[in-house]
Amino acid sequence: MPDRTCMYRYIVAYFLQNNKTRLALDFYLLSCLSVPEPSIAVSESVIIIPEVDSILLQCNLTSTYSAPQESYWMKNGEEILGTRSPNKNTEHRINRPRGDDAGVYMCVYNFDMAPPANATIEIKSAPMITGHKRSENKNEGDNGVLYCKSVGYPHPVWTWHKIDNSGIRDFDNSTGRFFISSRENYTELHIADLDINLDPGEYLCNASNIIGSYSEKSVLRVRSLLAPLWPLLGVLAEIIILVIIIVVYEKRKKPEDLQDGESTAVIVNFIWGVLVKL
Amino acid sequence: MTNSKLKSKSQGNGVESPDGGWGWVLVVAMFVSTSLVFGLMRSLGVFFVEFVQYFEESAQAISWISSIGLAAQQFFSPLGAALCNAYNTRPVVMTGGFLSGLGLILASQATCLVHLYLTMGVISGLGWGLVFTPMVATVMANFTHRRALAVGLGFSSIGLSSFAFNPLFQLLVETYAWRGALLILGGLSLNIMACGALIRPECRSKGPAKLDSQSRLPCSDMLQRVSSYLEVSLLCERPYLTYTLGVTLFNFGYFVPYFHLVAHSRHVGFSEYGAAFIMSAAGVTDIFGRIVSGWFSDLGHFRVIHLLILWTVLAGVFIMLLPVSSLMGSYSALMVISLLYGFCSGALTSMVFAVVPMIMGVERMMGGLGLLQLIESCAGLLGTPLSGWLRDNTGNYVASFMVAGSFILLGSLTMTTLPHFFSCTDPPPPKRPVLIDNSDALRLELAQKNCCSSEMNHQAVEQTKR
Numbered sequence: 001m002p003d004r005t006c007m008y009r010y011i012v013a014y015f016l017q018n019n020k021t022r023l024a025l026d027f028y029l030l031s032c033l034s035v036p037e038p039s040i041a042v043s044e045s046v047i048i049i050p051e052v053d054s055i056l057l058q059c060n061l062t063s064t065y066s067a068p069q070e071s072y073w074m075k076n077g078e079e080i081l082g083t084r085s086p087n088k089n090t091e092h093r094i095n096r097p098r099g100d101d102a103g104v105y106m107c108v109y110n111f112d113m114a115p116p117a118n119a120t121i122e123i124k125s126a127p128m129i130t131g132h133k134r135s136e137n138k139n140e141g142d143n144g145v146l147y148c149k150s151v152g153y154p155h156p157v158w159t160w161h162k163i164d165n166s167g168i169r170d171f172d173n174s175t176g177r178f179f180i181s182s183r184e185n186y187t188e189l190h191i192a193d194l195d196i197n198l199d200p201g202e203y204l205c206n207a208s209n210i211i212g213s214y215s216e217k218s219v220l221r222v223r224s225l226l227a228p229l230w231p232l233l234g235v236l237a238e239i240i241i242l243v244i245i246i247v248v249y250e251k252r253k254k255p256e257d258l259q260d261g262e263s264t265a266v267i268v269n270f271i272w273g274v275l276v277k278l
Numbered sequence: 279m280t281n282s283k284l285k286s287k288s289q290g291n292g293v294e295s296p297d298g299g300w301g302w303v304l305v306v307a308m309f310v311s312t313s314l315v316f317g318l319m320r321s322l323g324v325f326f327v328e329f330v331q332y333f334e335e336s337a338q339a340i341s342w343i344s345s346i347g348l349a350a351q352q353f354f355s356p357l358g359a360a361l362c363n364a365y366n367t368r369p370v371v372m373t374g375g376f377l378s379g380l381g382l383i384l385a386s387q388a389t390c391l392v393h394l395y396l397t398m399g400v401i402s403g404l405g406w407g408l409v410f411t412p413m414v415a416t417v418m419a420n421f422t423h424r425r426a427l428a429v430g431l432g433f434s435s436i437g438l439s440s441f442a443f444n445p446l447f448q449l450l451v452e453t454y455a456w457r458g459a460l461l462i463l464g465g466l467s468l469n470i471m472a473c474g475a476l477i478r479p480e481c482r483s484k485g486p487a488k489l490d491s492q493s494r495l496p497c498s499d500m501l502q503r504v505s506s507y508l509e510v511s512l513l514c515e516r517p518y519l520t521y522t523l524g525v526t527l528f529n530f531g532y533f534v535p536y537f538h539l540v541a542h543s544r545h546v547g548f549s550e551y552g553a554a555f556i557m558s559a560a561g562v563t564d565i566f567g568r569i570v571s572g573w574f575s576d577l578g579h580f581r582v583i584h585l586l587i588l589w590t591v592l593a594g595v596f597i598m599l600l601p602v603s604s605l606m607g608s609y610s611a612l613m614v615i616s617l618l619y620g621f622c623s624g625a626l627t628s629m630v631f632a633v634v635p636m637i638m639g640v641e642r643m644m645g646g647l648g649l650l651q652l653i654e655s656c657a658g659l660l661g662t663p664l665s666g667w668l669r670d671n672t673g674n675y676v677a678s679f680m681v682a683g684s685f686i687l688l689g690s691l692t693m694t695t696l697p698h699f700f701s702c703t704d705p706p707p708p709k710r711p712v713l714i715d716n717s718d719a720l721r722l723e724l725a726q727k728n729c730c731s732s733e734m735n736h737q738a739v740e741q742t743k744r
Contacts, residue, residue, distance in 0.1 A: 137452065137455070139455060223453075223454065223455055223458070227453075227454055227458060228454040228457075228458030228459070228461045228462055229461075231462050231465070232461050232462055232464075232465040235462065235465035235466055235468070235469075236465055236468065238469075239465075239468050239469055239471060239472050242469075242472040242475070243471060243472050243475045246472065246475040246476055247475060250478065
């Protein structure tokens with residue numbers, strides 16, 4: 001038996017009591033219009049898996065008072081454009097479903113004389129991480145930020161781990177420098193005051209929901225402030241040695257300058273002559 | 279055949295026509311120092327990306343750094359030349375190397391953009407100006423028959439180092455952050471000091487010859503000395519002025535393809551990598567052009583000035599053909615024209631410097647080159663914004679390439695008005711005008727001989743001691 005929604009009418013009445021006008025609001029059940037609540041038959045919840053080519057969401061409006069004015073689809077609380085139609089049975093097709101097609105879908109019916117009715121279908125999928133920082137290079141003492149973005153429904157639970165030689169392990173926040181902030185599909189790991197001995201390495205962000213889980217690695221490198229000084233000192237040493245060699249060579253060779261220049265000129269010209277003739 | 283001729287010449291008086299020997303060592307020094315000046319300047323693009331991110335300024339504000347550096351290098355060239363005329367070349371080049379390294383090391387500590395302008399722009403630019411012109415002039419002074427080849431070999435370093443420095447700088451920036459990378463670059467730039475140490479001090483006739491021993495006011499004496507160090511007298515000579523005007527017109531058009539070819543290729547519709555590859559290919563033929571044209575002109579079949587006109591006309595024509603070839607939409611046509619353009623532009627660079635001693639004589643080459651750099655810098659500064667303005671107003675690059683090519687052709691036309699242009703052999707190079715009377719000349723000659731001979735006596739004594 002269909003449910004009944006009774007429409008109540010209310011009247012306002014004034015009456016005299018003790019010679020004073022009083023206001024009374026009374027509700028009178030004047031009529032109980034059998035307005036059956038619309039029932040909508042929906043297709044089942046779907047889980048997106050890679051083999052699925054397309055997904056068809058269907059809503060069939062049964063047992064309703066009047067024909068709907070229009071119907072449309074909403075995804076995650078926002079209307080999907082181009083789905084408005086006056087049909088009782090409405091459907092929405094998703095071709096080649098991907099991770100970001102997951103979410104809460106709703107078919108909504110608008111009536112002339114009745115409140116709108118809707119039904120929800122959930123499309124679930126395992127989370128997939130679509131954006132993350134592959135590597136972060138920071139100086140010692142700076143603040144480092146690693147982030148991960150995902151798509152999928154239901155929204156995943158985020159965890160961060162550090163990978164070292166012994167494998168994946170939770171990092172200890174004893175120094176209090178790590179701070180994780182996570183939203184539905186986004187998480188950030190903040191590390192304050194980078195330490196060159198403890199912090200560099202691979203970090204893992206893990207997103208998991210009821211369907212599955214996914215994780216991605218990011219590499220954190222910490223540059224020492226004194227690191228460029230060593231190559232600089234090396235280059236300076238090389239230059240000083242070269243200059244000393246050149247000056248010493250010149251001082252020692254000066255007496256034989258003319259003969260030296262001549263003999264090397266002869267050798268060089270000979271080589272060039274051979275090359276030119278070739 | 280050339281061996282015996284050169285041997286006999288060098289046996290005569292080794293100072294007049296040097297060729298080879300220590301000159302090749304100087305070519306290596308020029309190779310290294312030019313690559314550290316211009317190759318470094320051209321590869322600073324990697325740092326500019328980092329600067330835009332760090333200082334949060336617009337790309338235009340950041341690009342002023344390299345403009346100031348280039349302008350400073352060209353502006354201080356006459357200063358470098360004058361200092362070499364006054365003192366020896368070696369301390370000037372070593373100072374220039376020190377300043378350029380110092381500028382980069384100080385830039386690594388910059389906290390705002392103005393610091394970068396002052397350190398990387400002014401200080402390093404001053405250092406580069408003190409290095410480039412003296413190095414080129416010294417190499418050219420050390421060669422007579424193989425001058426163009428030596429200069430071509432020296433300049434080929436610019437193309438090669440642009441190739442090598444771009445990935446190297448990228449690696450440095452990634453490993454050490456831009457501050458550390460600038461620090462290391464400053465150290466690398468100090469290698470110019472080692473190059474400068476290779477320049478042997480000579481007994482130059484320049485210093486004493488400038489003195490005017492008549493009783494004159496000290497300030498006008500100083501003024502005269504300074505003006506002769508700067509070779510200001512060259513500005514009164516018609517050949518030099520004509521040549522400078524021609525080179526200035528070249529510079530209006532020369533840099534346009536380097537700045538606009540990539541943008542033009544992408545505008546026509548080629549991919550990013552395709553456009554970048556065209557530039558790289560043009561760079562490779564540029565290197566070949568420099569060496570081959572130097573070698574070819576040294577063979578002596580043609581006069582250097584005629585070869586210069588040949589290469590500049592070809593370069594102008596190819597620049598004008600660049601937009602035409604891409605109008606047809608064919609990538610291979612654009613590539614071929616770019617390769618040919620690269621070759622001609624490298625060839626003309628070698629020739630432009632090789633012609634200089636013909637116009638002004640070997641003794642005045644130093645100051646002449648300095649002034650030339652200063653005057654042509656204006657054209658370089660104006661040429662690229664002009665072509666950018668043309669592009670903004672016409673909507674594509676056709677007009678700017680055409681104008682650039684026509685400037686180069688106009689420069690070639692100007693060169694044809696040089697005296698003795700149409701003769702088949704080189705005229706004798708003009709000597710510096712002599713300002714002093716004979717008695718002084720005799721005294722100065724004796725003084726000069728004493729200077730050189732005292733050194734030789736000292737060395738002879740040293741030798742006998744051993």
